[in-house]
Amino acid sequence: MPTPHWSAVLHFATIAALALSPAAPLGAEEIVGKRLFPDQLVIAEPFVEDEISLPSILYMKRGRADGQSSARFVTIGGEMKKRITEDFELSLGGGLTHLDDGERTLTGFDNLEVGLKYQFLRSPTHEAVASVAVLWEVGGTGRKASGGESFDTVRPALLVGKGLGDVPDDLALLRPLAVSARLGAEVPVGDHSAALVWGGVVEYSVPYLDAFVRPVGLPTLLTRFVPLVEVDLMTDLDGRLAGRTRGTVNPGVVWVGDILQIGTEVVIPLDAQSGHGLGVRAFFRIPLEAIFGDRAGQPILSRP
Secondary structure (H helix, E strand, O other), rough: OOOOHHHHHHHHHHHHHHHHHOOOOOOOEEEEOOOOOOOOOOOOOOOOEEEEEEEEEEEEEEEEEOOOEEEEEEEEEEEEEEEEEHHHEEEEEEEEEEEEEOEEEEEEEEEEEEEEEEEEEEOOOOEEEEEEEEEEEEOOOOOOOOOOOOOOEEEEEEEEEEEEEOHHHHHHHHOOEEEEEEEEEEEEEOOOEEEEEEEEEEOOHHHHHHHHHHOOOOOOHHEEEEEEEEEEEEEEOOOOOOOEEOOOEEEEEEEOOOOEEEEEEEEEOOOOOOOOOOEEEEEEEEEEHHHOHHHHOOOOOOOO
16 A cells, blocks of 8 residues: 555544544534434435545455456545535545555546535434435546546435434333435446445444433443444346345444544455455544534525
8 A cells, every 4th residue: 555645644643633632512413303323434324414534444355357366455535525504515525546456556546526415304303314415426537447437427315314212111222223224326327337226224322322211331432332234235227237236234333422433344245246355444534613613514505
């Protein structure tokens, strides 16, 4: 892998210092009723927010195009999300991928991704939230040799989330549970096959358990964990592979702090088309207001 620039190391250290400083809780847009939905590593969150993700890391092995040995790849990505209005979000993302197949190595930027998300449901009583989103991968903006396609791809999706905080008292231990889901499509522009993109997340919030169900008797640092499992699937809709489903199962945990969220997951491919062996992914996310001040955490078009 290429040696990191000292500027990137300094930037990471600065954010870490901010994260360990005392501060009021941030990211209120992630709170629905009593429920704080943590950020997810694979499935897009169903809420809008003001946030930066830097870095996000994915390490896996995948098959080469020639069908021979597998290649190791590491992607280091970043994404910024900004609310335009209370319910409308714009995001920009991209990454740098390093490939090593044992015979050669190469490094290149991925295609730029531009996203829009509209949150149309937010029910504090039922801890429910839902959005529609579309992600545009801008073809030709990345290096083709490292995976950047030359054509555009559009990914519309419906995103929903629901906490179980409203279950009866005799099921109180289930209240920290929450589920999220995605149903969407991947539509390449031009003569390329489309796919159904779907999946879900099951999580159990230790912070919710400790605050609203029963104290767990652990130090505060240890009551901030949210174990979760994400299932990320894709089913081909046309072409010779129509009906084939591939994807990954991703068990992991997110630590939710006052300023930052840190998450990590093991990546388990469902078949050889999805990857070889186990992979790992991680993220480091922080609200924009923690870096740029309170105004950065407000929608650009705030209501009077």
